[in-house]
Amino acid sequence: MAKILIIEDDEVFSELLVMHMEDRNHEPQTAHTLEQARERLAESIPDAILLDQQLPDGFGIDMLKEIVAQPPYPPVIMITGVSDNKLVIQAMGLGAHDFIRKPVDEIELDTTLSNALKSHRLSRQVSAITHAEDYQVDIGQIIGTSPSILEICKTLGSVASSNAPVLITGESGTGKEVVARALHHHSGRTGLFLPINCSALVENLLESELFGHEKGSFTGAIARKEGKFEQAVDGTLFLDELGEMPASLQAKLLRVLQEGSFERVGGTQTQHSNARILAATNRDLKAMIGAGLFREDLFYRLNVVHIHLPPxxxxxxxxxxxxxxxxxxxxxxxxxxxxxxxxxxxxxxxxxxxxxxxxxxxxxxxxxxxxxxxxxxxxxxxxxxxxxxxxxxxxxxEALPSLRLISLEVIEQEHIRAILEHTRWHKGKTCEILGISRPALDRKITKYALG
Incomplete structure (x- = not known):
């Protein structure tokens, strides 16, 4: 069942569309003006929109521009009696999923809507993983034959299909996300694997990323947004750098682990998630508990299964x-x-x-x-x-006369210069190799006077 917003000023035709949608087990909503449409969209984002061109207070094409200006947006199917090929070209160019002329053929409508919904589900998955790294290692592959790796693989095989939280510990760079991806890969869960770095965002943005927010809940919240817990339904949420999570969010995370429920930022309606939680840290959480920096009850909720990666x-x-x-x-x-x-x-x-x-x-x-x-x-x-x-x-x-005792900054400077020369100063390729952003590269070029 999908939520379908019907923006149509002809009440008779609108009612026919509502009945047709209900017959297909969808959940239709209606708006007869642009203003009503904006109100509906502010309340919730539908899975698809059927949009008429001629409306009492404006044109559907203008509504389309507003919708596509706030990605990720639902697929929009223009339905109109206007015979204007320029309008078709304009609508499709702006991002409309399809264009249907009245009188509407039911089979054409059903086929178009089905394709739009499939496209929307795929685009949501792509959007959800956009911030994940370009991960080239085969999913689920752990390299090594040492006894410690063998034991990790045994544990992984035993717990992958369960819903139990797993705490993965180890120094930075030991492959904690590789293990997390392997757990998801072998879990049989049909949803997404969504990683989020708890140290990469300030507290209010991290809360919004995890739990979502309602429109107007803070400056810049121009529309309702689903958080990672909602996006990871039937999937896995990987909390990297867990030890950096603020205390206020630790309490909210504990509730999700205990009850599977939460509220979006600025919201009052209870949301539910069945996402499996995997967490990783290079910090000593027990020491942090002793210092009052990490909740003991959250530690035990997450530490149902513990996998430690050796250096x-x-x-x-x-x-x-x-x-x-x-x-x-x-x-x-x-x-x-x-x-x-x-x-x-x-x-x-x-x-x-x-x-x-x-x-x-x-x-x-x-x-x-x-x-x-x-x-x-x-x-x-x-x-x-x-x-x-x-x-x-x-x-x-005896000591090596050629030994270079140099600082890490000098090593970084030489490394960046070598990569820039290799790419012939192509900054995009240099950023890809170094794994840093364009602004960060520009700052380092200025810092080390490489230009």
Missing amino acids: LRERMGDMPLLTEHLLGKINNKQHTAVKHLAENTWRRMKVYSWPGNIRELENILTRAAILARSDTITEDLLALPEEPGHEHPDSKE
Whole structure:
């Protein structure tokens, strides 16, 4: 059943459309003027709109412009007796889903509406995942054969099909989202996998992203918006960086876990969600509980199943498999052709502690692959910093005269310059490789005087 808004000034024809929609098990609403239509849209967003052109207080084409100006908007089907091909072209150009002339053929209407609803469902899914990363690793694939990875896979297989919350812990870059995606992939749930970073948004915006908001609930809330809990119906909501969630939102999250219900920001109507909750953090939540920074009751609600990811330095036996996998991904994305690592490159990688874990490994390999002049990565391309207490594998006991003791800022400056030169100063490609926004790149170019 879908919610259909019928904007039609002819009350007889409007009533016929209402009966037809009800016969098809839809939920129709009517508006006979543009003003009534605006009121209906402010109350709730329908799944599709049937829009007449000639209305008492204006034209349907003007209403169409207002609707498409606030994405994501529902599909709009123009229905009019006006025989004007320019109007058809204008409406379709503005974003109308289709255009039907009166008298309306029922089969044509049913087919058009069915296609519009399917398109709307797909567009909502695409919209919901727009902010997710361009994730190239095969969904559900976890790389490694070490005992710790084997135990993680066993746990994953045992709990994936349940509805139990899962708390995933580990240092930054260990692959917590990979595990979360694998849990969803093997869960059999038909809805979306929606990740949200709890540290990336200020408190009021994070609340709106999670729970949605009503029109006028705060400055800039020009229309009602569904939150991630509503978008993830029958799916999985992944709360990354959970330890950064403000205390006020922790209480609201606890209620969803306990009762499956919540209210949108500025709303009074209770909403419901059956989304499965997965959470990840690199923080010590028990220590945060002791410091009064995290709710103990929320911790136990989320910690029904606990999966801990070891740092890369504790699973170095997986390095060859991880490197092979990442090089395949890098070659595909960056159009490089690296196939091998020199022996001294392997030795250097094995004694490095990898504080950034798999994410750091991927970044280092990406830079090396881009700069490589053959199909082999040599040690000089790694740009790994020397670590106190970790001797270079090819060094003698005496200090290396060529050792460069440089700051992270210098490393970043050199890395950004190398990527800019590789892309011939194509900022879009540079941002894609570095994983940063255009404004962030511009700030770093200015900071390091690279221009």
